Amino acid sequence: MGEYIEKLENLLVEYTPKILVALAILVIGLFAINIVVKTTKNILKKRNVDVTLQKFLGDLISWALKLLLFITVIAKLGIETASFAAIIAAAGLAVGLALQGSLGNFAGGVLIMIFKPFKIGDVIEAQGEIGAVKEIEIFTTKLTGLSNKEIIIPNGTLSNGNIVNYSTEGTRRVDLVIGVSYDADIKETKKVLTDVLTSHAKVLKDPAPSVTVLELADSSVNFAVRPWCKTADYWTVYFDVTEAAKLALDKAGIEIPYPHRVNINKSE
Numbered sequence: 001m002g003e004y005i006e007k008l009e010n011l012l013v014e015y016t017p018k019i020l021v022a023l024a025i026l027v028i029g030l031f032a033i034n035i036v037v038k039t040t041k042n043i044l045k046k047r048n049v050d051v052t053l054q055k056f057l058g059d060l061i062s063w064a065l066k067l068l069l070f071i072t073v074i075a076k077l078g079i080e081t082a083s084f085a086a087i088i089a090a091a092g093l094a095v096g097l098a099l100q101g102s103l104g105n106f107a108g109g110v111l112i113m114i115f116k117p118f119k120i121g122d123v124i125e126a127q128g129e130i131g132a133v134k135e136i137e138i139f140t141t142k143l144t145g146l147s148n149k150e151i152i153i154p155n156g157t158l159s160n161g162n163i164v165n166y167s168t169e170g171t172r173r174v175d176l177v178i179g180v181s182y183d184a185d186i187k188e189t190k191k192v193l194t195d196v197l198t199s200h201a202k203v204l205k206d207p208a209p210s211v212t213v214l215e216l217a218d219s220s221v222n223f224a225v226r227p228w229c230k231t232a233d234y235w236t237v238y239f240d241v242t243e244a245a246k247l248a249l250d251k252a253g254i255e256i257p258y259p260h261r262v263n264i265n266k267s268e
Helices: 001-045 052-074 082-098 100-115 157-162 186-198 231-249
Strands: 121-124 130-137 140-145 149-154 164-165 172-173 176-180 210-216 221-226 229-231
Touching: 001 052, 082 186, 100 130, 100 140, 100 157, 121 176, 140 157, 149 157, 172 231, 176 231, 186 231, 210 229, 229 231
Parallel strands: none
Antiparallel strands: 121 130, 121 164, 130 140, 140 149, 172 229, 176 221, 210 221
16 A cells, blocks of 8 residues: 555656646646737737638637647646647648638638728629629628629639729729721711710719720721720710710711621522
8 A cells, every 4th residue: 555655646746747837838828829819800800801700810820829739738748749749730631631622712712801902892803704792701702793693703713813903993994996987087086976975974084085096997997985984984984975976976977887788689
C-alpha cells in the first residue's frame, strides 16, 4: 500500500506543475482568443464588410485559435501531439478535396466582399451576363437580368473573370451606329442627328453629345451617334434616340439604306 501511495505522490509532484501551467495557458489563451475575435470583427465592421462574412470569419478564426490552443495545452501535459497533428492534417486535406469548388467560391466571395468591385444595385457585366446585382452571398452572387430573370453566378468564377461595372461612374455613353445613303448630304445628316440629341431632355449637355462619320460601308455612310446620360436613363435614351433619329431622318428626306428585293416574273 505504501508503494502505491509513494507512486501517487511522485505523480502529483511531477504533473501538478504541468497541470497548473496548462490551466493557466488555457485560461489566458481563451481570454486572448476572445480579444482577437472581437478586434477582428470590429475591424471588419469599420470596413463595412458584409455581416454574414463578419460572423463567418470571426467563427473561423475562433475555432482555428482554439484548436491551436488545445494542442498547446496537451503538449504542456506531456502528451504526444504528433498524432493529433497528423489526424488534423489528414482531415483538412480530405475536406479540402471534397469541397474544392465550394472553397474556391467561398474565397471568391470573401474577395468580392473585401475589395467591393460592385455593390447591390449596380449594373454589371460578367461571365457573359448583364444584370443588376440583387444579392451578394458567400458562395454566389445573384443578378436580376434585363428581362427580369434571376442570374446566379458562382463567386469563384466571378472573382477570377472580367467585371464591367456600369454604375460606378454615374453616367454612361450610349453608342449608336446609324447608316444613311451615299446620296445624303453629310453636313445636313450630322445637323439632323445632333438636333435629335440636343432636344432630348435626358441627354446630358456635359459631356456633350457627338455625331461623327464612323465608316464608309458597302451600302451606307455610317455615323457614330454618342449621347451621354445618367446610368439610370441609359435604356430610355437608347430607345428614344433610335426612334427619334429615324423619324427626323425621314422628315428631312434622308434615306436609311435597306436591302431591296426585286421580283422578276418569267413568262413563257
